[in-house]
Structures are given as C-alpha cells and as structure tokens.
Amino acid sequence: MGEPLKVGIVGCGAIIAQYLASFRKLEGLQLVAVADLDPARAQAVAEEYEGVRAVSVDELLGADDVELVLNLTIPAAHADVALKAIAAGKSVYGEKPLAATLAEARTVLDAAREAGVAVGCAPDTVLGTGIQTARKAIDDGLIGAPISASATMATPGHERWHPNPDFYYQPGGGPLLDMGPYYVTALVTLLGPVISVIGAASHTRNQRTIGSGPRQGETVPVSVDSHVTGVLVHASGALSTLLMSFDAVKSMSPSIEVHGEHGSLVVPDPNRFDGDVRLFALGAEDWETLPVSAGYLDAGRGFGIADLAATPQGQEPRAGGALAYHVLEVMESLLESARTGTAVGISSTVNRPAPVELSRLGTEVPAVQA
Incomplete structure (x- = not known):
C-alpha cells in the first residue's frame, strides 16, 4: 500500500x-x-x-x-x-x-x-461482514431473482437518551435523514440503484421532552415529520418498503428482509458491521444461518x-460520494413525495459498489473491481 x-x-x-x-x-x-x-x-x-x-x-x-x-x-x-x-x-x-x-x-x-x-x-x-454476506447470497442466486425488500427502524425518539436532541427535530433532521442513510445505502448495495419513490409522513406531537442530562425535563419543538414510510422502485424491478420512525416504540421485524423467487433473507442491522444472515430457502423447513462469506472482518x-x-x-x-449523493436524493425525494402525494423520479444513478471479499484490512486490501 x-x-x-x-x-x-x-x-x-x-x-x-x-x-x-x-x-x-x-x-x-x-x-x-x-x-x-x-x-x-x-x-x-x-x-x-x-x-x-x-x-x-x-x-x-x-x-x-x-x-x-x-x-x-x-x-x-x-x-x-x-x-x-x-x-x-x-x-x-x-x-x-x-x-x-x-x-x-x-x-x-x-x-x-x-x-x-x-x-x-x-x-x-455496508463494507462489513453482515451486509456483504447478504449481498453475496443474493449475487450467488440463493434467493433467485430479488422481488422485494423491507427496511424498518422504529424507536420512540432520541430525546429519551440524548442530552441535546434538538437537531433531530429541526429541518435536516428526522428519522429518515438521521437513520435512513444506513438503510437506503444497504438497500442500494443489495438491490441496486433506485429510479423512483413514493412516500408518506406524519408526526405525533409538536414537542419532545429531554429524558437525560443537565436539560432533563426541558422540551424541544418538533418542526419535521417524525414518522416516514415509502416505497423505493429499484432499476432492477425490485420494490423496497421503508419505515423510519421516531414515534413507534419497537418492532419485532428484522431490520431488513429481502425476498426472492427461491428464498428469503434476514439481513442484520445496517447500523452494525456484522451480524447473522439467515436464509429460508423455498421448500426448507426452517431458517438457516449462513456462514460469514464476505466483507471486512472486525470492521x-x-x-x-x-x-x-x-x-x-x-x-x-x-x-x-456518488453513492452518498444517490442515497441523499432518494431520501429528499421521499420527503418531497410525502409533501405532494405523488411519485417522484430519481435523476441520479450509481453502480452497485464492488463486493468486498472476505478479508481483514491491514497489510493487504483487495483491489476494487471495475
């Protein structure tokens, strides 16, 4: 190097x-x-x-x-x-x-x-073993042609633990722009670029109460939607359903699921670098945990x-930057769609980043594929 x-x-x-x-x-x-x-x-x-x-x-x-x-x-x-x-x-x-x-x-x-x-x-x-093992499973055809995915992030709000949560509820904040990059980046890594979106959004209350720190008990105003949902149409034809909420309490749903013609995948939390990838193949009797097969170890x-x-x-x-720009356009367009009630086309596109072979960064790093 x-x-x-x-x-x-x-x-x-x-x-x-x-x-x-x-x-x-x-x-x-x-x-x-x-x-x-x-x-x-x-x-x-x-x-x-x-x-x-x-x-x-x-x-x-x-x-x-x-x-x-x-x-x-x-x-x-x-x-x-x-x-x-x-x-x-x-x-x-x-x-x-x-x-x-x-x-x-x-x-x-x-x-x-x-x-x-x-x-x-x-x-x-997305460069860690969790998302990369899931991507390899898709690329290797373990679920057949991808049909759809769902991505869920549900929390009652960061003000419960963050001592200065104001910016989460101001323009530029909200659950989508705060946590959405992890989920949308993972979906693009797994399924490819997005060509259009349709969204809806809401918020449950106009102020939040800080739950910890020196400002505990103080309220902060809410000026953005705190619950956002929508559908992403990928260029491949796959459809992803996204739910990002600072209003919901908890979800039993996996962070991301991907469904294909021949199987379904449970994908680990995209805010982590590792985690189990589970496959339910067509005709199987139970979920199978796949061996770690791609990504940077201990990332x-x-x-x-x-x-x-x-x-x-x-x-x-x-x-x-190209991937980050595409993800930001997807998120902005979801919020625009929620405001207008109409589908919004995505003008940018991006190639799926090259897969990461199972490796440990240090003295040797695998070359990026063209």
Missing part, C-alpha cells in the same frame, strides 16, 4: 471515539491532526493519541501533511467544511449525510471533480476511509 494516508479530523464530538478505535488498527491510515470549534475537545483527543496535534480548523485545512479531511461536524456544516478542504487540494470523507441538501452535495462533488480529489462518505457499515467506522485509500486513482470508492 506504500505510505499510509495522512488524515486530519474536523469535529471531535462523541462519534470520534469509534473512528479513533479503527485508526489504531488500520495500517493504511495515519492520523496527524484534529480540530474542533471547542479547542479543549481537540486537545483532549491529541493528548490521548500519540503523534497527533490539536490545531484550529483553518490550520488543519492548510496543513501540508494532511491529505484527507475526515469531516465529523454536524450535517449543516458538512458542505462548508468539505468545500474548504477541497479548495485546499485535499480529499474528503464525511459522516452521513453527504450534505444537508442535495444542492449542497452537488457543489461538493463538482468541486472535487474539478480539483481531482476523492470524496467518500459514511455509512461504511468499524473509518474502514471506508482505508478502502478509499486503497482505491486506484480515478475509480469511485465503495463508500464514495
């Missing part, structure tokens, strides 16, 4: 801990700098991670030894930070979504193309960056 990719992180909130855990075991990545609007948070990271310096955001973006900027800021700042990094000649990898709006996401991709730098975006959970957040680093120049990374 040659020299490791040198990475600087902007944004040192809670999610950074998961990325740092991966960075410590990924030989293809070297963390060199961190920055945050709160300098104390950046300094705390630098003090516990040897060889990393805490700097201002502008210093990090201008640093000669930073080749890729990992953008862990809030969604409203994703495009601004990405565009500044690209203007400085650096590749970018961001937390989901790619940007707060599709228009902003388009400016990021256009700027990166003109600058000749790469764009990657979470979620990279965690940040593996998409290592995969990007191993992607030949000019090829789209598996957790790339």
Whole structure:
C-alpha cells in the first residue's frame, strides 16, 4: 500500500471515539491532526493519541501533511467544511449525510471533480461482514431473482437518551435523514440503484421532552415529520418498503428482509458491521444461518476511509460520494413525495459498489473491481 494516508479530523464530538478505535488498527491510515470549534475537545483527543496535534480548523485545512479531511461536524456544516478542504487540494470523507441538501452535495462533488480529489462518505457499515454476506447470497442466486425488500427502524425518539436532541427535530433532521442513510445505502448495495419513490409522513406531537442530562425535563419543538414510510422502485424491478420512525416504540421485524423467487433473507442491522444472515430457502423447513462469506472482518467506522485509500486513482470508492449523493436524493425525494402525494423520479444513478471479499484490512486490501 506504500505510505499510509495522512488524515486530519474536523469535529471531535462523541462519534470520534469509534473512528479513533479503527485508526489504531488500520495500517493504511495515519492520523496527524484534529480540530474542533471547542479547542479543549481537540486537545483532549491529541493528548490521548500519540503523534497527533490539536490545531484550529483553518490550520488543519492548510496543513501540508494532511491529505484527507475526515469531516465529523454536524450535517449543516458538512458542505462548508468539505468545500474548504477541497479548495485546499485535499480529499474528503464525511459522516452521513453527504450534505444537508442535495444542492449542497452537488457543489461538493463538482468541486472535487474539478480539483481531482476523492470524496467518500459514511455509512461504511455496508463494507462489513453482515451486509456483504447478504449481498453475496443474493449475487450467488440463493434467493433467485430479488422481488422485494423491507427496511424498518422504529424507536420512540432520541430525546429519551440524548442530552441535546434538538437537531433531530429541526429541518435536516428526522428519522429518515438521521437513520435512513444506513438503510437506503444497504438497500442500494443489495438491490441496486433506485429510479423512483413514493412516500408518506406524519408526526405525533409538536414537542419532545429531554429524558437525560443537565436539560432533563426541558422540551424541544418538533418542526419535521417524525414518522416516514415509502416505497423505493429499484432499476432492477425490485420494490423496497421503508419505515423510519421516531414515534413507534419497537418492532419485532428484522431490520431488513429481502425476498426472492427461491428464498428469503434476514439481513442484520445496517447500523452494525456484522451480524447473522439467515436464509429460508423455498421448500426448507426452517431458517438457516449462513456462514460469514464476505466483507471486512472486525470492521468499524473509518474502514471506508482505508478502502478509499486503497482505491486506484480515478475509480469511485465503495463508500464514495456518488453513492452518498444517490442515497441523499432518494431520501429528499421521499420527503418531497410525502409533501405532494405523488411519485417522484430519481435523476441520479450509481453502480452497485464492488463486493468486498472476505478479508481483514491491514497489510493487504483487495483491489476494487471495475
């Protein structure tokens, strides 16, 4: 792999801990700098991670030894930070979504193309053994031609545990834009791109009560729909039913099911990197747990960056900007359909990312297939 990719992180909130855990075991990545609007948070990271310096955001973006900027800021700042990094000649990898709006996401991709730098975006959970084993089962024909899928995320709301849940209920938030990227990215990975959607949405109450932390008991206003459902029409002809809710209490349904002519699959939670894949084949008497057969072993957040680093120049990374853009358009279009009551066509498309062979990232990474 040659020299490791040198990475600087902007944004040192809670999610950074998961990325740092991966960075410590990924030989293809070297963390060199961190920055945050709160300098104390950046300094705390630098003090516990040897060889990393805490700097201002502008210093990090201008640093000669930073080749890729990992953008862990809030969604409203994703495009601004990405565009500044690209203007400085650096590749970018961001937390989901790619940007707060599709228009902003388009400016990021256009700027990166003109600058000749790469764009990657979470979620990279689809590169783990859970989703990849399910994909291999589909590609190997274990369920025959895919007919449909269902994806369900039901929770009574993040305010029950999050001390500052305000942004989940403001424009750009809601269950679809918050959790939908995991599910829609998995559905596109399994079944291919989406060509049209139809959606419906609602909300049960106009305010939420914070359940923990120093603001416990305080209420926050709800200005977005907190229950979204819809149907995705894939280019392959398969139909996916999506339910994302901050209103429902719990679901017994698997996170994702995929049904085909010759069998059905239970797919693990797309917010995780692993999990059992179960098959009920036509004529079988019970579910069968499939052996782990594809994906990065022991993966965690940040593996998409290592995969990007191993992607030949000019090829789209598996957790790339084109996929993130398509997923964002699907989600925005679902919300538009819910507002208008009509089906909405999807103008973008994307190739299914190359499958990940069963492997362990470190000294050797499988090449991305054309």
